[in-house]
Amino acid sequence: MKSAAQQEDLDFLSSILxxxxLEISQRNTFEVKCVVKDQLMVLIQHPKTITVDTEHVFAVVAKTLQSDTAxxxxxxxxxxxxxxxxxxxxxxTLYIVPNISINSEQASNPSDLSDYDVFSDFVLPELNQEPLPQSSLSSEGMFDSSASLLTINASVVEEEKFDPFESAPPNNQTKKSQRSFKPLLIGACVLAVTTIFGASGYFLMSPCILSTCKELQTAKQLQNSFPQLANNVKTEEDLLKLQQQLDVxxxxxQRIPGWSPNHQDAVQAATALSSESQQIKLLTQALxxxxxALRSSQSTSNDINELQARSKLWRSSIAPLEAIRTDSKFYGFAQSKLSxxxxxxxxVNVQTLAQSRWQKKVNDAQAAAKVARERETNAKSLLDLQRALTTWQIVVNALIAVPQTSPAYAEARTLLNDxxxxxxxxxxxxxxxxxAATSLAQxxxxxxxxxQYEQQxxxxxxxxxxxxxxxxxKQIPPESPLYNQAQPLLQAYAVAFEQAQTKLQTMMVTGATASTTSTRADLEKTCKGSVQICNFTVDERFITVRITPEYEKTLESNAPQDVQSVQKHLETLQKALEVIGDNANxxxxxxxxxxxxIFTHIPRQSPN
Incomplete structure (x- = not known):
């Protein structure tokens, strides 16, 4: 039965692996389980749909295990x-040697493992024990209820039988052997006695057998003083000193033998101290x-790849701190560093986001440029071209805004040149x-x-x-899409111009001034009164009538007493002016x- 502390260490090792x-696959592709039976065994599984470089996997696990002195x-x-x-x-099979490259031995044929039923339930029978029947295996799945657990059944090892007579000497050597038997017997007895006393001496001289167990006392003292020692830790150097003291x-x-009466207490003390040592290792790794990460972040950088590498360093330093237990003596220290x-x-993430924002702006500009090209190519009207122009302007403005300090600047300048x-x-x-459109509209x-003038x-x-x-x-150029639309209008306007000129010449020959004289006479009669009502001018375009200030004052003075009379007088004036306009056309x-x-009258058209 594995102790709870040992199982906790194995679970923690599994999570570390x-x-x-994750450096091979960021999608949590691998699941790991660790067990110990005489030796450490590591099971790694992944979905069948994902192809894995096993050599890379073994190398990563080996590197991780080698970094742990345990x-x-x-x-x-x-x-x-x-x-x-x-x-x-x-x-x-890995042979972990401190500060020396890892030697490994790979199975020549993985299928040979089938004899061991290595992926049955996670049960580790004793060596030379027959494989357990399937029904006796634990139902607790390593990864889920459908997956079987790891069983490493050692093959039954049969020692090679040795027959002492098979290598006996020839008969002519028998007597000689007999003559040397007595000295050999004496030597064997002496050697046996020496061995017995040596073994007894080794047994009695082993740590914590007869004398006071100083090792256990030192460990107890360290356990009792550990909270204070942990509180005194301020720097990485303090951590390393405490780590060294724990390791010693x-x-x-661990040197206390199993036959020592203090062995069980020593195991418990070692387990407790190992747990604290593991917390220090995490903290040291984080620091x-x-x-x-701090050194790399002291200099400014606009390179997105460099910023992403810095971000990865910070995350790697944060992960061990987050793994510190809440009941650890270093929890407070870890939290301060974590902050x-x-x-x-x-x-770093803010800087990365800022640089990524400019790259995103460049990418968006490229997408908008594609839309602008399509609009320009498929334009069938001036409105379509105006939309394409607006889109191109947005694209160029976005690229111009990319600063020189951004890694996207070079790409932005290249796109701007296009x-x-x-x-x-x-x-x-x-x-x-x-x-052209403006000319046509005008x-x-x-x-x-x-x-309208012709009608008048x-x-x-x-x-x-x-x-x-x-x-x-005529200002519309031939290459304009409106050119063909303008040509029929140009011809119609030229015909109308000639007709108007003919009418004008006819009017000038017949002397149309007679009507003008009559109009002036009518206006003089209408504008004349006890108070001059109005003044007027007549030309070929308009009859312009202006009310006199004297007449307006008269109306204002009479309005409060006789509103209806004033209103009727104005209506009469208006009708008279309308008649004059109609007569003069x-x-x-x-x-x-x-x-x-205050008033405008357009004469009614007279039939031609």
Missing amino acids: EESL YQTQEIQMFVRHTGIKLPYAQK TIASL QLGAT LFRSGLQS YQPRLLTLRDRVSKQEQ AVATAKQAE NQWQSATVRWQQAINTI TAVLVFDAQGQQ
């Missing part, structure tokens, strides 16, 4: 199997890794098409104004507008004394 195997000068058996498969497909004491306890190391990790010329070319193309609007018989103004529309539409614009337009 699993963590070390397993040095030991022979260790390792097995690798697929999850759910009883038999291993690889085995290796444990080694002395060493933390010091390395410091986590701050270092957070600082994207910026595309942006400029498309911008010029869009500008020309926008200008020409259409001017043509509508010309049509203002042929001179209509002629001017038609000419402006023609000149504007000219628009009427009425302004108040302050110059604000």
Whole structure:
């Protein structure tokens, strides 16, 4: 039966080996179980769907075990199997020697292990014991209820029988042998007596047999003073000194033989001290890794790979600290270091995130550039081109923002050399098409104004507008997509321009000024009164009427007494001006004394 402390150490070793195997696969691919029966045995299993380099696995485990002095000068058996498969497909024997490279012996044929039923339940029968029947094996699975446990059954070793007569001398030597028998017998007796007394002396002179067990007393004193010694630890050097003291004491306890009456107490004391020693090893490992991480983080770096390596160092230094037991005497010290190391990790992670952000911006810019190219290629209208231009502008702006200190800067500059010329070319193309669209819209609007002047018989103004529309539409270049759309309009505007010119010439020949004279006479009658009502001007485009300040004052003074009379007078004035405008076929614009337009009348069209 393994003690609880020994089982705890084995479980802890299993977890350490699993963590070390993470450098091969980060997905918790491997599961590890350790047992001890005369020697340490390590079982490693992984899913069958994952291909594993067993030599690499053995090398990682061997490196981890060699770093632990508890397993040095030991022979260790390792097995690798697929999850759910009883038999291993690889085995290796390791000989751990301190500070010397590890020698290993690999099984020539893993299938030979089938005779040992090595992947049955995790039961370790005594040597020369027949394999246990399947029904007697433990039902507790190593990894899960469906997986069988590890059993290492030693093959029955039969000693080679030796027949002493088989090598007897010939008959002619018998007498000589008989003559030498007595001296040999005497020598054998002397040797036997010497051996007995030597063994007795060794038995009696072994530690903790007859005299007071100083080794156990020293261990007890160390156990009692250990809390105070742990509290005095401030530096890594203090830890190493305490570790050395523990190792010396444990080694002395391990030299106490099994026949000593203090053997059981020595085993318990060694187990307790070994547990504390393991905590110190974890703490020492964390401090060493933390010091390395701190040194590497003192210089600034913008290299993402370097920052990721620093982050890995900090995480490696944090892991042993998190493994310190809460009841350990070093728990408080470990927590203070843990806080410091986590701050270092957070600082590195912030830098990594900042640099990764710029790389992400470059990656996003490349994706947006792909969209911009597709939009530009498939554009069928000015709006499509404008969308492509906007996307290219976003891409270039994002790349320009990448700082020189970022590792993504070089890639950003390379992309800018490609994207910026595309942006400029498309911008010029869009500008020309926008200008063409503006020219077309202005020409259409001017043509509508010309049509309105024609409806008012203002042929001179209509002629001017038609000419402006023609000149504007001619500004659309032949390479513009709007060029073909503008050509029919250009022809129509040219015909309208000629017709307006003809009308204007006819009006000038017939002397259309007679109607203007009549209009002025009507306006004078309408604007005249006891108080001058209005002033007016007449041209070929408009009849402009302005209310006098005197008339406005009269209206304001009479409005409070007779509102209806004032309103009726204004309505009469409005109707008179409308009639004058209709007769002259000219628009009427009425302004108040302050110059604000208060009324507009467009004459009704007279049938041609």
